[in-house]
Structures are given as structure tokens and as C-alpha cells.
Amino acid sequence: MSRPVAFVLAAAAVLACCGTLYAAKPGPAPQGDPARGQAVYTRWCTACHGRGPGHPGTQSLQVKYGGKLPPALEDRTDLAPPVTVQFVRHGFALMPPFRKTEISDAELRDLAAYLARNRK
Ligand code: HEC
Numbered sequence: 001m002s003r004p005v006a007f008v009l010a011a012a013a014v015l016a017c018c019g020t021l022y023a024a025k026p027g028p029a030p031q032g033d034p035a036r037g038q039a040v041y042t043r044w045c046t047a048c049h050g051r052g053p054g055h056p057g058t059q060s061l062q063v064k065y066g067g068k069l070p071p072a073l074e075d076r077t078d079l080a081p082p083v084t085v086q087f088v089r090h091g092f093a094l095m096p097p098f099r100k101t102e103i104s105d106a107e108l109r110d111l112a113a114y115l116a117r118n119r120k
Helices: 003-024 034-044 056-065 081-090 105-115
Strands: none
16 A cells, blocks of 8 residues: 555545544533532632733733723633633633643633623
8 A cells, every 4th residue: 555545545444443533422511510610710720710810921911901891810700611711722822722632622621611600
């Protein structure tokens, strides 16, 4: 078998495998669970977004909003779930993107629900 053909077959096998994995997953639950989301937040986000000094995300947001919005994400009342999803999956500036192997879609839904719990 020529190399290009072997490569294409291998790629097709990988796609077929992963396509099946994704297809086998249950559909997304409509709403996340804020209590579980708090645990996800504590694990992945507080190093940078925790309250008080020593948190680069919090300090950066303090500068960005100049005190008009609370610098710690947990205290915000404006974070709609799609905004949280966008930042978590794609990252921004110093903030890294998080993969589904780190924060699953279900965990991200919970996390977004947690950050939206006080939304007005
Ligand atoms: C390595 C540090 C770091 C980690 C970890 C991190 N962030 Fe960030 N995050 C930042 C920085 C820095 C910014 C940009 C602040 C700015 O715009 O000045 C930011 C911005 C954001 C914003 C945009 C807020 C706004 O009003 O502009 C959201 C939402 C956000 N992060 C959510 C999260 C969530 C949820 C997690 C956990 C999954 C997380 N971040 C983990 C550093 C981090």
C-alpha cells in the first residue's frame, strides 16, 4: 500500500471512530447545575479569577472595568452562559482555552450556570 493511501485510510479510521463517539453522547441537558458549577470554577478558574489580590484575571478585570463591575467573576451579575462558554473554549489574552478533556460540555454548562446564578 502506498504511503498516501495508508495515511488517508488511517485518517478515515480516526474520523469514523471519533464521529461514533460524539454521536453516542447523550444530548445536552438544557440547564446546568450551579452547585456543580461552583466546584468546576474552584478547580479551574480561581487561580486566576479568585477574589482579592494575587489573581491575574481578577487584577486584569479590575483595570479593565475600573471598578464599574466586580473584578471577581463570581460576583458578576451580567455573565450570560454563552459569554462564559466563549471565553472558556477559546481563551483570551493570558487566559488559556480549556479542552473538553479538561472541562467537559456538561461541566461547562454547570460552570456557566454558576456564573449566571445572580444574573439580572
Ligand atoms: C491563567 C489565568 C486564567 C485562568 C486559569 C482563567 N482565566 Fe479567565 N481570564 C484571564 C485573563 C487574564 C482575562 C482577561 C482579563 C482582561 O480582559 O483584562 C480573563 C478573562 C475572562 C473572562 C472575560 C471577562 C470580561 O468581562 O472581559 C471570562 C468570562 C473568563 N475569563 C472566565 C474564566 C473561567 C470561567 C475560567 C475557568 C474555566 C477562567 N476564566 C480561567 C485569566 C485566566
